[in-house]
Amino acid sequence: MKTRSQVYRYLLILVVLLMSGSLFACAVAGNTENSGIQADSKAVRIIIGFDSPEVNPQDPGIIKTISNMLGAEMKFVRKLSGNAAVYSARSQLGEEHLITELEQLKAITYIRYAELDQRHQIQAR
Amino acid sequence: MRPALELLSALSLVCVLLCTHSIAFASQRLIVRFVKTNNVNNHTPTEQQLKAISAASQSSIKFVRSGSGGNQIIELDNDLSPAQLEQISAKIAQLEMVSSVALDRRYRAQFAPSDPEFSRQWYLSNEQGGINAVDAWDYTTGNSNTVIAVLDTGILPHSDFVGRYLQGYDFISDLFTANDGDGRDANPADPGDALAANDCEIGDPLLDEPSSWHGTAITGLIAANTDNDIGIAGIDHRVEILPVRVLGKCGGYSSDIVDAIRWAAGMFDPALPSVNPNPANIINLSFGGIGDCTAAEQAAIDEVTAAGVLVVAGAGNSEIDVTGFAPANCDNVLTVAASTRQGGETCYTNFGAGIDISAPGGNSDGINNCSGGAADSIYTTSNSGVLGPGSESYASYAGTSFAAPMVSATAALMRSVNPALTPAEIQAILETSAREFPTGTSDSYGDCDTSRCGHGVLDAYAAVSATRADALNMQGTGTIQMSLVEDCVLEDAPSIDVAIDRVSGNGSVAANVVTKRISATAGDDFGAIDQLVVWPGDDMETKYLSIPIYGDNSIEGAEYFSVEIVAISPNANIGYPASTRITIVSTDGNTIKTCAQPTVPAPGPPPSSGGGSVSLFFLCIQILLFFLNNNCVLGKYR
Numbered sequence: 001m002k003t004r005s006q007v008y009r010y011l012l013i014l015v016v017l018l019m020s021g022s023l024f025a026c027a028v029a030g031n032t033e034n035s036g037i038q039a040d041s042k043a044v045r046i047i048i049g050f051d052s053p054e055v056n057p058q059d060p061g062i063i064k065t066i067s068n069m070l071g072a073e074m075k076f077v078r079k080l081s082g083n084a085a086v087y088s089a090r091s092q093l094g095e096e097h098l099i100t101e102l103e104q105l106k107a108i109t110y111i112r113y114a115e116l117d118q119r120h121q122i123q124a125r
Numbered sequence: 126m127r128p129a130l131e132l133l134s135a136l137s138l139v140c141v142l143l144c145t146h147s148i149a150f151a152s153q154r155l156i157v158r159f160v161k162t163n164n165v166n167n168h169t170p171t172e173q174q175l176k177a178i179s180a181a182s183q184s185s186i187k188f189v190r191s192g193s194g195g196n197q198i199i200e201l202d203n204d205l206s207p208a209q210l211e212q213i214s215a216k217i218a219q220l221e222m223v224s225s226v227a228l229d230r231r232y233r234a235q236f237a238p239s240d241p242e243f244s245r246q247w248y249l250s251n252e253q254g255g256i257n258a259v260d261a262w263d264y265t266t267g268n269s270n271t272v273i274a275v276l277d278t279g280i281l282p283h284s285d286f287v288g289r290y291l292q293g294y295d296f297i298s299d300l301f302t303a304n305d306g307d308g309r310d311a312n313p314a315d316p317g318d319a320l321a322a323n324d325c326e327i328g329d330p331l332l333d334e335p336s337s338w339h340g341t342a343i344t345g346l347i348a349a350n351t352d353n354d355i356g357i358a359g360i361d362h363r364v365e366i367l368p369v370r371v372l373g374k375c376g377g378y379s380s381d382i383v384d385a386i387r388w389a390a391g392m393f394d395p396a397l398p399s400v401n402p403n404p405a406n407i408i409n410l411s412f413g414g415i416g417d418c419t420a421a422e423q424a425a426i427d428e429v430t431a432a433g434v435l436v437v438a439g440a441g442n443s444e445i446d447v448t449g450f451a452p453a454n455c456d457n458v459l460t461v462a463a464s465t466r467q468g469g470e471t472c473y474t475n476f477g478a479g480i481d482i483s484a485p486g487g488n489s490d491g492i493n494n495c496s497g498g499a500a501d502s503i504y505t506t507s508n509s510g511v512l513g514p515g516s517e518s519y520a521s522y523a524g525t526s527f528a529a530p531m532v533s534a535t536a537a538l539m540r541s542v543n544p545a546l547t548p549a550e551i552q553a554i555l556e557t558s559a560r561e562f563p564t565g566t567s568d569s570y571g572d573c574d575t576s577r578c579g580h581g582v583l584d585a586y587a588a589v590s591a592t593r594a595d596a597l598n599m600q601g602t603g604t605i606q607m608s609l610v611e612d613c614v615l616e617d618a619p620s621i622d623v624a625i626d627r628v629s630g631n632g633s634v635a636a637n638v639v640t641k642r643i644s645a646t647a648g649d650d651f652g653a654i655d656q657l658v659v660w661p662g663d664d665m666e667t668k669y670l671s672i673p674i675y676g677d678n679s680i681e682g683a684e685y686f687s688v689e690i691v692a693i694s695p696n697a698n699i700g701y702p703a704s705t706r707i708t709i710v711s712t713d714g715n716t717i718k719t720c721a722q723p724t725v726p727a728p729g730p731p732p733s734s735g736g737g738s739v740s741l742f743f744l745c746i747q748i749l750l751f752f753l754n755n756n757c758v759l760g761k762y763r
Contacts, residue, residue: 045380079395082421115420119377120372124339125523
């Protein structure tokens, strides 16, 4: 028969496990455009234009192909008008690293263009 | 019976006089000087001289008076456009007996809005570096059917542009950039884009920066309500602004901008929110960055341009060749550099062969070898908030950000004259009408030239004038006429709408419609107009012009003015009636304050010109018939 202290210990462990599991679930769920939780604004983002509306930019195979070509794990951010999509790098990548790799993506048949998602600034002094 | 006949005779004489001098109150006059005979200027032209003038002008004429220095004032009896008058003057000048001919121009005080800060808006004036918007307003003050999308930081309400912006959208998808707690939504309000040091990346910015209220500033520059005793004057007094938020903290992503461009143009795409119910005719992009025009940006710009939308972009403030700055370096973009108050090149503007035109951007801040200060900057609407929104205010700005909207607003004025203009046509007119760059500018990085600063300095008056001239050369056919012979308005009404019909034909046509004084006075009783009405393609819709009516507290009788078609495209005809007579009924001290029903056109063959005289003739007939039929009047004189 377990003592009261053992019960409390097991309860404590259970609570810790539950909390850890919740945090893990939140992390795995990720950030999506539609849920309103946005990607890390400082992650490098790219735009890929596809040659057909039939191409699903969220297809795991396509994302894996893109990631492999860029040498970095990419995640889908959202669809872009004009048969395109925005992806961001899960890890901090230098833009210089990507620029060369992006050229190689254009060799994929269903990819029309691949480029950095540039930032523009107001032009006031 | 005899008194009635005498009355009828007097009326007939009046009518005859009015008909033969149907344009006496709105005549076109020449100042003619004859060759001296016996070293004396003739003080009164001889009959022979007047006949020669009449023959050369192919018009009946009237000698008005002699002026100083041998000037003889002669009045032509036809409705002629300024261009026709110039041609006739040239013919008269060729007569041996004539030493000189000049138009007896009517000068009037230039429209000066009541906006108290108007004096700070040097950039609207005809100063050396100004865009000459004030003169352009003589022809048009814009049209509420034109929409300019301002893709920018969003908008804040301001009393100086109440009622001038539509429901827009917030396209910023990134939380940090958005700074408003959420991603995309239908609320384009600007929460502020203030930055702490190193917010964007290490060293960017170096120091804390307050919010710019950039979108609010650009909106006021384009569309501040004018002549409303508040703040500043806008360049276009009627255009509607579509605020589309794409910039926030550290700027904005190209991906958001691309979506916003398509949405602003009213395009459908499954990746976009519901279709914009207020598609833009012009898209203003006062932002950019060093880099190539991306494929995504170029695709969006190409699509909206093909749909008839003009895209205008500031050249950028990086002092580099604009070929390295996007989206100014994209194809199908009207790229605008910033010029100084004297029309020179600003110290900050991007430059090069890729610039299409220059417009005032303000002389900057007087630092870093840039001359200038607040007086030479661009004064416009703003907000007092440092981080988040505060109270509305005004501020001075500088940058190519403010040059671009001057071009956007001028393009809107041009569209109000001819809504059928394509983006390419607008750009071509702006470039060919741009004012030559001045030399010897002392407030600049250097004098501008066409290799660095585009085709010239934006000139809104020249652009609108050129738009009018081109429109009047449209090659379509058809008959254009006023809808009514007569109409009536109470003097306390704000305006009266007059209708102009196109009753036949095809292809694009235009008509020049003006108000002319009969007994009412332009400026005191009604607002003078001199506008072009355009029927693009096979458009057959009735067009309406709104004429302001000004009331007073004088007890007076009815006053009259006319609205007339005075010029038309070369292959079209002016039908009957060519003019509408407007009666302004006084509302002071009168017990009866109504207007009679407007008179529909009388049937009859439409003349091709001179419609003003014909319509007045029929009016005289109606007056005579009124007295003939009015037994009470006859009874009084029986």
